[in-house]
Amino acid sequence: MRGIGNDANYWAGLEVGEIRLPQCATCETWYWPAPFRCAKCGSWDFTWKTIAPEGLIYSWTRVHHPFGGLESFSQPFVTLSVELPQANGIRLFGMLDDPRAPAIGARVSATIKTTHIFDRDIPALYWTHHE
Amino acid sequence: MNNALMNQTAVVGVGLRQYKRGTAPMAEQGVLIRAIVDACEDAGIDPSTIDGFATYGDDKNEPVRLMPDLGMTNLRWHTQVFGGGGGGIAGAFGLAAAAIISGQADTVAVFRALVQGDSGRLSAAVMAHHLNDHILGVGNIAPAIECAMRAQRMLEYHGVPRQCFEELVRASYFHGSRNPEAIAYGKELDLDAYREARLISEPFGLFDCSRENDGAGVLILTSADRARGMKKPPIYLTGVAQGTAKGWGDLLQNDDDYCSAGFKPIADRLYEQTGLQPRDIDVVQLYENFSAQGIASLIDHGFCTYENVAEVVRYENLIAPSGRLPVNTSGGNLAQGFIHGIGTAIEAVRQLRGESSNPVPDAHHCLLAGGPGAPTISSAIFSNVTG
Numbered sequence A: 001m002r003g004i005g006n007d008a009n010y011w012a013g014l015e016v017g018e019i020r021l022p023q024c025a026t027c028e029t030w031y032w033p034a035p036f037r038c039a040k041c042g043s044w045d046f047t048w049k050t051i052a053p054e055g056l057i058y059s060w061t062r063v064h065h066p067f068g069g070l071e072s073f074s075q076p077f078v079t080l081s082v083e084l085p086q087a088n089g090i091r092l093f094g095m096l097d098d099p100r101a102p103a104i105g106a107r108v109s110a111t112i113k114t115t116h117i118f119d120r121d122i123p124a125l126y127w128t129h130h131e
Numbered sequence B: 001m002n003n004a005l006m007n008q009t010a011v012v013g014v015g016l017r018q019y020k021r022g023t024a025p026m027a028e029q030g031v032l033i034r035a036i037v038d039a040c041e042d043a044g045i046d047p048s049t050i051d052g053f054a055t056y057g058d059d060k061n062e063p064v065r066l067m068p069d070l071g072m073t074n075l076r077w078h079t080q081v082f083g084g085g086g087g088g089i090a091g092a093f094g095l096a097a098a099a100i101i102s103g104q105a106d107t108v109a110v111f112r113a114l115v116q117g118d119s120g121r122l123s124a125a126v127m128a129h130h131l132n133d134h135i136l137g138v139g140n141i142a143p144a145i146e147c148a149m150r151a152q153r154m155l156e157y158h159g160v161p162r163q164c165f166e167e168l169v170r171a172s173y174f175h176g177s178r179n180p181e182a183i184a185y186g187k188e189l190d191l192d193a194y195r196e197a198r199l200i201s202e203p204f205g206l207f208d209c210s211r212e213n214d215g216a217g218v219l220i221l222t223s224a225d226r227a228r229g230m231k232k233p234p235i236y237l238t239g240v241a242q243g244t245a246k247g248w249g250d251l252l253q254n255d256d257d258y259c260s261a262g263f264k265p266i267a268d269r270l271y272e273q274t275g276l277q278p279r280d281i282d283v284v285q286l287y288e289n290f291s292a293q294g295i296a297s298l299i300d301h302g303f304c305t306y307e308n309v310a311e312v313v314r315y316e317n318l319i320a321p322s323g324r325l326p327v328n329t330s331g332g333n334l335a336q337g338f339i340h341g342i343g344t345a346i347e348a349v350r351q352l353r354g355e356s357s358n359p360v361p362d363a364h365h366c367l368l369a370g371g372p373g374a375p376t377i378s379s380a381i382f383s384n385v386t387g
Helices: A008-015 B028-043 B063-070 B086-101 B122-128 B143-156 B163-177 B191-196 B264-274 B291-300 B342-353
Strands: A019-024 A046-051 A054-063 A077-084 A090-096 A107-117 A120-129 B009-020 B052-055 B077-080 B107-114 B199-201 B213-223 B235-243 B283-286 B365-369 B377-383
Touching (some): A008 A019, A008 A046, A054 B143, A077 A107, B009 B028, B009 B342, B086 B365, B107 B342, B163 B291, B213 B342, B283 B291, B342 B365, B342 B377
Parallel strands (some): A090 A120, B052 B107
Antiparallel strands (some): A054 A107, A077 A090, A107 A120, B235 B377, B365 B377
């Protein structure tokens, strides 16, 4: 995958159906995006922890305009920023995968699905409202 | 605070060529050379006098290719601010000033050129700078989408009234309607059209979004000493700050001040460097890629807060000559035209020379707030006085 920073373990986690995020192995600081070095304590070692796929909508937008690249998307669609309380509030991108209107602070749960874009299949978090 | 840069350089010439997207009469390099020669004529200098260049936003025009047409003898300085968006626009003046003050160049052209047939769609180019699979996987592939997410939280969580978007857009169109060079010349904003416009990415409708033009803009910077003997009054670069601070950047949604435009640390540095405060600023040229980001930029620069934004971001308050905070007196990116924001810098100079279509009485200090919301940003203050 073409990620950012030191995030290969994130993609490996999605492949087996898990959200994994990095924590400094020494000082336990959570990071996202994934760093190579912990600037707080100087450590180069990170522990990738599996996080329950539950979060809170931090923000959202419903996309109407057919921007180039969205040809395989059914529009309008809602794209999200989701806060994960279990990982010190780290926020991840996501798609809203149910018809209910989004609201900031709403509780959501994720399933890992595939997005087709620019002739590639990319794993992504698809969130539904928590029942 | 080191303020060695303050008022040591000045803009002496400006040139702007703007066309409807897809209608530039020549290739991008040709449009840029036209605008450089326009700026030199405005300054009363021969184009061969130029010995340096500074730009931003992944401009594709390598200055060395401009040398033959301009008759340049020496290329002594050519630099670009990192980043794909408009965040670097004011920073480019900092690069130019650094060259001049340190003796590495004497006459520097700050420029941006964009002709779609040559450089492609700007929005796609800006996003290409940031695209990774986290972003692609959720379809967040345009600046409008990313900025809409920030705008939605500004409305829903921070309680900024939606009406503020309209007030800013309307003020831009008022100024543009009176500027013969503007795309909105002769037509103020139709409020019904604004309110009923098709949605782009909520909360943005069509008129909340800047739309791209073809063209080129150029500003000639030289030392204040040289500037004082030239054709037009010097417009001094009083201060400039660029970059960012911890907690902001290319952070996959994890910016600390999520709904801001990222400017607070930049504005702090700019005010400390110049000794000026928001109350000293007479007019603002505000890079607004989207309405909400323009408002966030005003908040970041200290003109208002989430609490009192509705009192400040009012149409009557934002228009020249009567408003207390005249913004985008050429029409700005929304209503003058959008060549990656270079028109806002040119209007800063024209306003301080008294050449604006919407003059602000007794204006001495103009803030140029660069592209908001980018991972790195920049701002500058220009003045027509040195005291």
